[in-house]
Amino acid sequence: MSQPTSLATRNQALPGPFAELGRERRLRLDCGVELGPFTMAYQTYGRLNEARSNAILVCHALTGDQYLTGENPVTHKEGWWHEVVGPGLPLDTERYFVICANVIGGCMGTIGPKEINPQSGKPWGLGFPVITVADMVRAQLLLLDSLGIEKVFCVIGGSMGGMQVLDFASRHPERVFAAVPVAAAARHTAQNIAFHEVGRQAIMADPDWCGGDYYAHGKVPSRGLAVARMAAHITYLSEAALHRKFGRRLQDREAVTYGFDADFEVESYLRYQGSSFVERFDANSYLYITRAMDYFDLAAEHDGVLAKAFTNTPVRFCVMSFTSDWLFPTSESREVVRALNGVAADVSFVEIESDKGHDAFLLDEPEFWSTLSGFLTGSAEILGLRTP
Amino acid sequence: MSQPTSLATRNQALPGPFAELGRERRLRLDCGVELGPFTMAYQTYGRLNEARSNAILVCHALTGDQYLTGENPVTHKEGWWHEVVGPGLPLDTERYFVICANVIGGCMGTIGPKEINPQSGKPWGLGFPVITVADMVRAQLLLLDSLGIEKVFCVIGGSMGGMQVLDFASRHPERVFAAVPVAAAARHTAQNIAFHEVGRQAIMADPDWCGGDYYAHGKVPSRGLAVARMAAHITYLSEAALHRKFGRRLQDREAVTYGFDADFEVESYLRYQGSSFVERFDANSYLYITRAMDYFDLAAEHDGVLAKAFTNTPVRFCVMSFTSDWLFPTSESREVVRALNGVAADVSFVEIESDKGHDAFLLDEPEFWSTLSGFLTGSAEILGLRTP
Numbered sequence: 001m002s003q004p005t006s007l008a009t010r011n012q013a014l015p016g017p018f019a020e021l022g023r024e025r026r027l028r029l030d031c032g033v034e035l036g037p038f039t040m041a042y043q044t045y046g047r048l049n050e051a052r053s054n055a056i057l058v059c060h061a062l063t064g065d066q067y068l069t070g071e072n073p074v075t076h077k078e079g080w081w082h083e084v085v086g087p088g089l090p091l092d093t094e095r096y097f098v099i100c101a102n103v104i105g106g107c108m109g110t111i112g113p114k115e116i117n118p119q120s121g122k123p124w125g126l127g128f129p130v131i132t133v134a135d136m137v138r139a140q141l142l143l144l145d146s147l148g149i150e151k152v153f154c155v156i157g158g159s160m161g162g163m164q165v166l167d168f169a170s171r172h173p174e175r176v177f178a179a180v181p182v183a184a185a186a187r188h189t190a191q192n193i194a195f196h197e198v199g200r201q202a203i204m205a206d207p208d209w210c211g212g213d214y215y216a217h218g219k220v221p222s223r224g225l226a227v228a229r230m231a232a233h234i235t236y237l238s239e240a241a242l243h244r245k246f247g248r249r250l251q252d253r254e255a256v257t258y259g260f261d262a263d264f265e266v267e268s269y270l271r272y273q274g275s276s277f278v279e280r281f282d283a284n285s286y287l288y289i290t291r292a293m294d295y296f297d298l299a300a301e302h303d304g305v306l307a308k309a310f311t312n313t314p315v316r317f318c319v320m321s322f323t324s325d326w327l328f329p330t331s332e333s334r335e336v337v338r339a340l341n342g343v344a345a346d347v348s349f350v351e352i353e354s355d356k357g358h359d360a361f362l363l364d365e366p367e368f369w370s371t372l373s374g375f376l377t378g379s380a381e382i383l384g385l386r387t388p
Numbered sequence: 389m390s391q392p393t394s395l396a397t398r399n400q401a402l403p404g405p406f407a408e409l410g411r412e413r414r415l416r417l418d419c420g421v422e423l424g425p426f427t428m429a430y431q432t433y434g435r436l437n438e439a440r441s442n443a444i445l446v447c448h449a450l451t452g453d454q455y456l457t458g459e460n461p462v463t464h465k466e467g468w469w470h471e472v473v474g475p476g477l478p479l480d481t482e483r484y485f486v487i488c489a490n491v492i493g494g495c496m497g498t499i500g501p502k503e504i505n506p507q508s509g510k511p512w513g514l515g516f517p518v519i520t521v522a523d524m525v526r527a528q529l530l531l532l533d534s535l536g537i538e539k540v541f542c543v544i545g546g547s548m549g550g551m552q553v554l555d556f557a558s559r560h561p562e563r564v565f566a567a568v569p570v571a572a573a574a575r576h577t578a579q580n581i582a583f584h585e586v587g588r589q590a591i592m593a594d595p596d597w598c599g600g601d602y603y604a605h606g607k608v609p610s611r612g613l614a615v616a617r618m619a620a621h622i623t624y625l626s627e628a629a630l631h632r633k634f635g636r637r638l639q640d641r642e643a644v645t646y647g648f649d650a651d652f653e654v655e656s657y658l659r660y661q662g663s664s665f666v667e668r669f670d671a672n673s674y675l676y677i678t679r680a681m682d683y684f685d686l687a688a689e690h691d692g693v694l695a696k697a698f699t700n701t702p703v704r705f706c707v708m709s710f711t712s713d714w715l716f717p718t719s720e721s722r723e724v725v726r727a728l729n730g731v732a733a734d735v736s737f738v739e740i741e742s743d744k745g746h747d748a749f750l751l752d753e754p755e756f757w758s759t760l761s762g763f764l765t766g767s768a769e770i771l772g773l774r775t776p
Contacts, residue, residue, distance in 0.1 A: 230585070266581050295644055
């Protein structure tokens with residue numbers, strides 16, 4: 001594993017390894033720009049076996065990060081998948097070597113708009129090249145190279161993580177045995193692009209955004225980013241979950257106040273979601289990563305025929321969706337399954353009954369966990385995987 | 389009909405009559421404030437018959453106004469219900485006397501935060517009292533009084549208009565024969581409150597909002613209001629409609645630009661929706677009217693039992709919803725119908741098949757129009773309505 005390099009000095013406050021990638025062979029992005037050398041921050045859990053065959057690559061979602069379990073050093077909360085990754089859990093760290101890296105364009109140590117552009121000595125800001133999901137995956141492959149992992153046992157992720165899974169399996173089938181896209185889609189829909197555009201416009205409308213150069217002005221477009229997060233957060237839940245959690249209950253009061261304070265619990269909750277988010281996330285990263293999702297359309301480069309993205313695939317797939325997810329609804333997962341069936345791929349599809357909406361993959365969903373466990377265990381047997 | 393008064397001098401640029409209301413008896417609002425005298429701007433279409441029995445009161449939605457048909461003097465587009473109101477149309481102006489008033493709290497001539505507070509000689513701004521849907525209806529009743537109309541033949545409206553219809557029928561059943569709530573609900577859900585809160589936060593995050601006093605500073609919180617409108621606009625459409633209208637089509641370009649311009653048609657469309665809205669709507673009105681909708685919960689003052697809001701109602705109801713409306717879904721209309729059935733009210737319920745989402749009641753929906761026509765014609769026969 002690489003150690004923190006000079007490029008990563010700003011990130012040394014974050015615990016965990018940093019890989020310096022793209023030094024010998026630069027990363028050619030879809031936009032044409034070549035990136036390198038660059039830093040990628042990641043975490044690993046469990047041990048790599050001797051055959052280097054038990055790695056699971058976890059791809060995180062829009063606002064996720066590499067800290068899957070244990071205390072997150074920024075939020076000081078449990079890692080976002082602490083119920084899934086660990087000894088005896090579905091991603092069993094006694095059997096598998098679990099890797100998760102902050103995506104390029106992110107803000108948790110990997111190269112992104114808030115990091116220093118070595119050519120200027122200043123943060124990249126909007127000078128950072130626009131990236132795609134395919135670029136994120138290419139960076140993950142460079143990381144795997146640096147770790148000496150030729151082929152991962154499994155690549156898994158929810159939401160944008162699931163987009164990376166699909167891209168990985170489509171473009172690099174020789175480097176993965178099994179793929180688990182969860183609550184994902186092979187393209188971003190018009191409605192999802194629309195919600196992202198609202199978020200971006202909210203950020204760019206904030207005068208403190210300073211045309212993307214707020215770092216130089218010692219400012220943070222907190223208000224815009226908070227509004228973006230609030231709008232997005234609604235789309236991660238379901239109407240039923242919001243009703244169950246909050247309904248029309250009032251926040252610490254007996255009656256409405258006839259004013260614009262947060263009378264309702266749901267308002268108070270949303271405001272908290274917005275204000276806590278700006279403490280951990282970079283506004284420009286939000287622009288770049290949402291853009292990458294908007295651009296994602298796996299069928300587009302195959303004449304619009306998604307099946308062609310998986311022709312002759314040797315990868316075993318387990319596609320999962322949640323009934324109440326309206327951001328990445330089951331119908332989108334079915335499109336993926338249909339395409340995979342169209343090329344006679346090895347694919348299981350499970351729609352999990354849940355009222356928790358899109359965020360269900362992050363929450364307490366035993367049926368999801370047991371399905372995941374079963375698929376991984378079965379796949380490990382087929383591969384003849386040895387535990388360390 | 390009253391003529392424009394001194395209170396209405398700012399509005400004299402707007403065509404149409406203005407009523408001066410609440411002079412003898414002030415309007416007592418739910419928040420306890422008494423309002424009056426105040427101006428209400430309205431429009432009428434068709435002729436009132438001698439018995440004064442053929443009036444239809446149309447209640448407009450959040451961003452609607454009194455200009456139902458003909459050229460809107462502000463947008464210079466056709467009125468928002470020009471396909472529904474007119475000779476031979478469902479709200480047949482050869483048979484009915486159609487009235488539509490700008491709601492209190494609005495910004496099209498009726499008293500609201502941008503109008504002058506006579507006590508200070510300055511715009512009300514956030515000094516305007518917080519209003520409720522019930523207050524809006526009370527103001528409509530004062531207008532009906534001033535027009536000499538004891539009882540309307542029908543009260544009808546979509547979305548917030550439908551909330552007014554339900555409130556009107558519940559609180560003032562002696563003043564209405566038939567009621568048509570369309571794409572409405574008897575309470576605002578947690579998800580809908582959440583979306584409204586995002587919009588309000590976007591407006592209040594804009595420094596040009598100036599704590600609500602932007603009028604005095606010669607500013608307009610355009611960016612915040614545009615973001616609010618963009619977020620709301622998505623909720624008015626359906627995923628299917630967005631897909632059909634825009635899909636992932638690019639805006640006047642062959643390929644994505646790897647930037648943050650509006651690459652996709654849906655982005656360009658949303659930006660236009662935002663920027664054109666700020667030219668016609670007052671940001672503070674947006675705060676007040678969304679708040680009124682959030683507060684709406686007809687069952688709340690009846691121990692949570694919606695049926696009790698309609699005990700012994702003599703009103704004939706026709707409840708309508710649209711299959712793809714996810715903001716005011718059919719389930720909410722069914723709640724209303726269930727409550728009405730519970731008190732053996734005269735109620736028809738029609739769910740219209742449409743992929744146009746919540747906005748379907750504003751759009752080309754022949755099945756909606758024919759149902760509406762049929763219900764009005766039938767009700768007119770039962771009432772023995774004479775045409776003028």
